Amino acid sequence: MKTVILTNYSPNVLRAILSLKVVEKEIPGPGENEVLVKLHAAAVNPSDIAFIQGGYNIVKTLPATPGFEGSGTVVDAAGNLKNLIGRKISCFVQYVEGGTWSEYFTVHKNDIILLDDKMDMDQAACFTVNPFTAYGLTDIALARQSRALVQNAGGGQVPAFIRMLAKENGMEVINIVRKPETAGKLLAEGHQYVLMEQDEAFEEKLKTLARDLDATTAFDAVGGAVSGVIFNALPADSELVVYGGLSGKPMSGINTMDVIFKDKIISGFNLLGWKDELDEGGFLSIAGELQQKFISGELKTTIRGTARFDDIVKGLKNYISNMSAGKILIKP
Ligand SMILES: NC(=O)c1ccc[n+]([C@@H]2O[C@H](COP(=O)([O-])OP(=O)(O)OC[C@H]3O[C@@H](n4cnc5c(N)ncnc54)[C@H](OP(=O)(O)O)[C@@H]3O)[C@@H](O)[C@H]2O)c1
Known part of the structure; x- marks a missing residue:
């Protein structure tokens, strides 16, 4: 072979x-x-x-x-x-x-x-990887009863699945991207909240949107300095869930006082750990649900x-x- x-x-x-x-x-x-x-x-x-x-x-x-x-x-x-x-x-x-x-x-x-x-x-x-990752992450936001969520790497496939699942569950999504063409593509697809990481007013815009939409869950696929910017922009009682390290850089810039006084937390997500916590029946049922969504064309x-x-x-x-x-x- x-x-x-x-x-x-x-x-x-x-x-x-x-x-x-x-x-x-x-x-x-x-x-x-x-x-x-x-x-x-x-x-x-x-x-x-x-x-x-x-x-x-x-x-x-x-x-x-x-x-x-x-x-x-x-x-x-x-x-x-x-x-x-x-x-x-x-x-x-x-x-x-x-x-x-x-x-x-x-x-x-x-x-x-x-x-x-x-x-x-x-x-x-x-x-077997991205749809289940998006499902597990969306479940975290649902369990936290977040009305909106923040995510970076917005042009990626996991973030695309998260948008689809969030919409189905009535959650708003604030998308962060790094290239103007990706921002243009998401806006053209009808996604209302798209922010550019390099925008001078990025931090302020993110903070305002996160507050106005009550985005209390964020998904970070990038790491590095943007992790701190997102974490600091979230309202009190929020959670930043880290699931990727695309920047290859250590997370930085986390506001220490926010951790101490605003009950904000940082956690990690990995697909195999999530799957291990499900009982066998639970995984099969999610797999069946997701497969039907692919067959119907709802997810792609x-x-x-x-x-x-x-x-x-x-x-x-x-x-x-x-x-x-x-x-x-x-x-x-
Ligand atoms: N923890 C888990 O169990 C798990 C499971 C599945 C996936 N993941 C993670 O999920 C993330 C997304 O995966 P995917 O398959 O959806 O990716 P993908 O479809 O291949 O797309 C990657 C996206 O990330 C963006 N990106 C790459 N490097 C970046 C950087 N340094 N800063 C900002 N944006 C950057 C790309 O933007 P450009 O077009 O601008 O390059 C693109 O939009 C990855 O980190 C992956 O490792 C984790």
Whole structure:
């Protein structure tokens, strides 16, 4: 089979991308409680970029196949799972061994979602991570009974899903973006509250909007100095939930007095931790609900193109040059 391998971690993202190679390997056999999947498409997410830079939670011994998410068909399985052969699946593979940027890969039965035949397989390639992350985050805002929320990286796919789920639940969303074209796109789509991080009056505008809309939950995918700006702009009794570190910088500028006297808190969210806290029935029910929304077209990932394995360097360069334009799928 053909598989993509990373040969060198590098904080310099271009160097990391250039170290990707396509090689031939033996097709792996499924271990206990595992299925073997023939890849349809794999997503490229910010976590994959952080991984190849050596800056993610998972570090593999190199050379190793990257890719944490994908869709495909089960073509072989451990004894007790043979009934899954032929089923279409979407999966989240965060192991030290193996990855989805491969013609075939193995995955544990608990990390696959069985798909309805009506599910589009390109959409399925981006199904197991972002929609569930948005669902879990929106649930936090709902549990806090926030009337509005603040989010940065507003042009990304998780923030897009959050907007859709917030609307369904009657919550206003204040979006923060870093590029004028992304702001223009969101405004043209009819989103009322869009702020530019670089705007001179950004802090004041955010503070006023957060107060007027009573935005008591914020989702931070960026870190760095903007975390402090958002935290300080929130009203008393607010929570800043950090779920990404796109800036690669430590969070800074948090107003200490706000933590002490205004009951404001900072927390972290990660998908696997959230999933572990759900009972099995709870996860299956959310997966069923989200899958129906994809089939009906209510939820959709913006996919802007496909890169074949042999074009992976070009595909990843495209993705990082304009992440708000949508996902690039990797296909054999
Ligand atoms: N904790 C979890 O369990 C979990 C799960 C899923 C995703 N995530 C995180 O969620 C975030 C969004 O993921 P996604 O798939 O939605 O991303 P995406 O669709 O690939 O888009 C990324 C977005 O972030 C913006 N961005 C990138 N670097 C930035 C920076 N330094 N400052 C401000 N904005 C920046 C991009 O804007 P430009 O177009 O201007 O580049 C783009 O709008 C990522 O941090 C990801 O790691 C976390």
